Amino acid sequence: MGATKTDLFTKKQNELAAMAKALAHPARIAILQVLVKTNACVCGSLVDELGLAQATISQHLKELKQVGLIQGTIEGTSVCYCINPKAWLQYKEFFAMFFKELPENKSCC
Amino acid sequence: MGATKTDLFTKKQNELAAMAKALAHPARIAILQVLVKTNACVCGSLVDELGLAQATISQHLKELKQVGLIQGTIEGTSVCYCINPKAWLQYKEFFAMFFKELPENKSCC
DNA sequence: AATATTAATCGTAATATTGCAATGAATAGA
């Protein structure tokens, strides 16, 4: 055990959970915020901004890249990372859609 | 190691990460969707709907309760769960705010 | 009272995540 039983759920449910998981760490939130604010960035300056080791940052960047939220291009010895606008918009819409249908409930509990 | 270094990040960043973590499992997504759809409270029928063991569902419910997304009241031998509308709205707004500022970028990468 | 039902909790096992030191690969500049 210990492994998520993805086969029990719909594709959408697994997808949304995966999206949320990508955001489920303050370092990744912070990285995204830095990238949004500065519009571009490299790994080195992130190490300075956040207090984590270079290897750790690199790993978080890898995860964000894997889910497509960011993209990076090599630029000499450094790497330039930035937000993937398309994925960003998709995330925005996915979460908005999920939370859209407000249960104007009869507060049964 | 293995523990998240929350002290390196702002309160907001940790908060948003915690919110995302609450959604970072398809079972919890599914539970929330059932609660939204049925609007009236579902009691223990969640165990039937999803294919997970009772103990597992109970654990997920506990996590959702801990972050305040759902609330439950005891009703005889069963428990009645439903969405917490206030928290739901807050989540909606938090995520919308986070994804709001689209980087109308100059696509530097 | 005895039994059934419901759901929380405990204990355990399997797996995933987080973090970092060490190492490796690639380019830039001396």
Place this chain on the structure above:
DNA sequence: TCTATTCATTGCAATATTACGATTAATATT
């Protein structure tokens, strides 16, 4: 070429999460 810089990757240890059987506590039914 040699060295410095930058970032990815590997390997490891610590911690967290997921899942479930077994047990427990509580109310409902007989």
